[in-house]
Amino acid sequence: MSTLKHLLSAADLSRDAAINLLDIAETMSGVNDREIKKLPTLRGKTVVNLFFEDSTRTRISFELAAKRLSADVINFSAKGSSVSKGESLKDTAQTLEAMGADGVVIRHSASGAAYTLAHSGWINGAIVNAGDGTHEHPTQALLDAFTIRRRLHGGAASGKALDGVKVAIVGDVLHSRVARSNLLLLNTLGAEVHLVAPPTLLPADASGWNAQIHYDLDAMLHTVKPDAVMMLRVQLERMNAAYFPSEREYARVWGFNAERLSLLGEKALLMHPGPMNRGLEISAAAADSPNSTVLEQVANGVSVRMAVLFNLLSGERSIDNV
């Protein structure tokens, strides 16, 4: 049943493939609730976490996912490795290939690095994009979709898409790989996507994007009444590049605070990919509210990444044997 060779972009997933992955993740989630949280599925397989960029959260999530499937895991981080001495992506990839990596989870600061790795011929293993520059982060989109589906449908989530679900993505869309992957996957699953951001933090030409664009967060909350709001992390260095005038102004106009929380439906999700800048894009009251799904997203991330690794690396074995 493994049809994917790599997971590079949320656009790699058809509707059926996406639902299938989310369903596998449901099963994996059951494993994560067991006392012994481990499956033998990937025993003897080697997964390399190739992180050219610091991201402890994403790395340990993938590491846990691979370990729960009994794979051998190697963490290869740019810091203290040959990469920091100027070794190229090509040489690193070929080194991993020579060591027999079955799967490579790559995080890189350059957009397209995962695509380049997968299409270069440098390496034969399955490539999972764990975030490439300002391009994509497909497993984040999957875990977000999983989280929304679960909140909406509870135990009856399996097999369902997100048709008609209204999702607002708020913040630094321009530089966000989370936003790009979510936009693609949410469209695939039938959701209605709204982007809210200061005009400086939207692409100059977003006409290719299937989403409605808003500059006014309050007006969007009033008129759209979204089922889920995703707050994006704001990098503070953006302020110095004149994307917005000050932290205070950003928080006031585009941050999610207690007042805006009151505009949110009782069942609506307030999401954040983490790590949060409390007081900037999200206030403590909002982050700790019942609407917040921040910790569920973290937990679901492990299940979704188990599903992805299982799908890419398990060969002919079927989920039914788990």
Next chain:
Amino acid sequence: MSKFLLKNVSLLGDAATDVLIEGEHIIAVGGDAAAQGASAEIIDCTGLIAVPGLVDLHTHLREPGFEASETVLTGTRSAAAGGFTAVHAMANTSPVADTAGVVEQVWSLGLAAGFADVVPVGAVTVGLEGKQLAELAAMADSRAQVRVFSDDGKCVSDPLLMRRALEYVKAFDGVVAQHSQEPRLTEGAQMNEGVVSAELGLAGWPAVAEESIIARDVLLAEHVGSRLHVCHLSTAGSVEIVRWAKARGINVTAEVTPHHLLLTDELARSYDAVYKVNPPLRTQADVLALREALIDGTIDIIATDHAPHPDESKDCEWNAAAFGMLGLEVAASVAYDVLIGSGASNWQRFAEVLSYNPAQIGRLSQQGQPIEVGSTANLALIDPTKRRDAVSIESKSSNNPYVGLTVGGEVVHTIYRGYPTKLNGKVAAEGRSLGNSKNLARTASKAGK
């Protein structure tokens, strides 16, 4: 003295005739040629179109300093393969071509190679740093007789410095060839800013960063009454500004590269850095506007911006890769497809944009001449019927973005100062010997439109 008779050759698409070359010059055309050519070596040109030897105003030969990418020898062999008999060597070498010493070195390397006239371009500012004018007059007065000055790769973005450069080069009939790129608007830029960059998450290089500099520069050129040349114009908006400037009588010329006439930013979807170039590949609407402008005369020339890079500079993630692509061996074919194959224009225009006009802008007296008795024997002979793979063989580098494409118009022979640098599709083993090559004077060209 060597003697060649080009038999049954069509001059710019006219009825077949003969051309007799002796030494460096054309000595007879038509019936006279056959009559006087009894002892000449015959080159059968049946079915071939003769155009004046192509002149590239924008070539990166990489020597001195970056010989891993290209040398004057390999670069001019590549030029000969593409039908060129003169190339302007850009100044961004190491050391930068910002002194008389460096431009003379490049000039003499070209002479020694013997595959094309190598015409050094001088840097506008010391070290291309945009801070202080280089010694422009010293370069102009050197043996290399530099007339074209450019900080190509970098923009002379300081408006005062640009004004002074434009004024100063008037003293020796020079021209400033501007790489139009507003630096602040393109910090970290990776590709054309638009629909594709939004999707790919690559930092955008907006059209306005080019257009705003061109607009400023044409106004500066008007104000100081000088000559401006716009390098590798890439957007529909730039075309409109140049059209406006010409209508106003401003002394501006503009070039377009083969790749901007053919390729678009959609290619970046492969994240293959062979498509990474500066200015970046734009949209199909831009390509069409550039083609139209080339045909109607708004754009004066095709220049290759041949920019060789070693594999390791391209075989990596997009952000880490170098900007630039090869062009010398494919330019004539792209021009053929755009002007002739399309039916939109003619061989006269082909000769203008690839020979007469660039020679005129560079003030080369012995290039870009009409094919007639007395002209220096610089010729390219093109088979218009043949379609071929767009390969690049002679360059030392392989960053050829046309791989996999089929193009028209194959250069079969190239005659450089009476010497066949390419014959029957093969580049000569040796360049033309030094002999009587001292006379490369570049006083105002009488050739032209």
